[in-house]
Amino acid sequence: MTGYDQYKENSVYTAQPEELTLMLYNGLVKFIMKAQYAISKKDIPKTHENIIKAQNIILEFMSTLDRKYDISESLLLLYDYMHRRLIEANLHKDTDILSEVLSLSKQLRDTWEQAIKIARTPRKNNVAAG
Numbered sequence: 001m002t003g004y005d006q007y008k009e010n011s012v013y014t015a016q017p018e019e020l021t022l023m024l025y026n027g028l029v030k031f032i033m034k035a036q037y038a039i040s041k042k043d044i045p046k047t048h049e050n051i052i053k054a055q056n057i058i059l060e061f062m063s064t065l066d067r068k069y070d071i072s073e074s075l076l077l078l079y080d081y082m083h084r085r086l087i088e089a090n091l092h093k094d095t096d097i098l099s100e101v102l103s104l105s106k107q108l109r110d111t112w113e114q115a116i117k118i119a120r121t122p123r124k125n126n127v128a129a130g
Helices: 003-014 017-040 044-064 071-092 095-120
Strands: none
Touching: 017 044, 017 095, 044 071, 071 095
8 A cells, every 4th residue: 555545545534524525526526537538538448437436426425315404305316316317428428418417516516615614614703792
């Protein structure tokens, strides 16, 4: 194991849950982009491998979704749609479908990243001194 591999493994083991989710979103984006590149190089095995990795991340999101929040059902439907589109992209080696799912993935990642920043920002007390 290289030093970098050890660093990556340690960062996963020591990450907070919200950071792990962000890592998964980043992985989703990365694997879709790798699949697009593989299609452009006509590398069918690499295309398939990367789309499957992206699908597995989506399945992880679906299986770990906390259903007690109102937004959960909407996210579940979105994840299901993205998963079905990835299957279709894999069947047809379609970069347009991958671009669509990539766009959704980036929006979800960016939204999650912004939510982490907001959650970590200390709230100011607006209580008037009296």
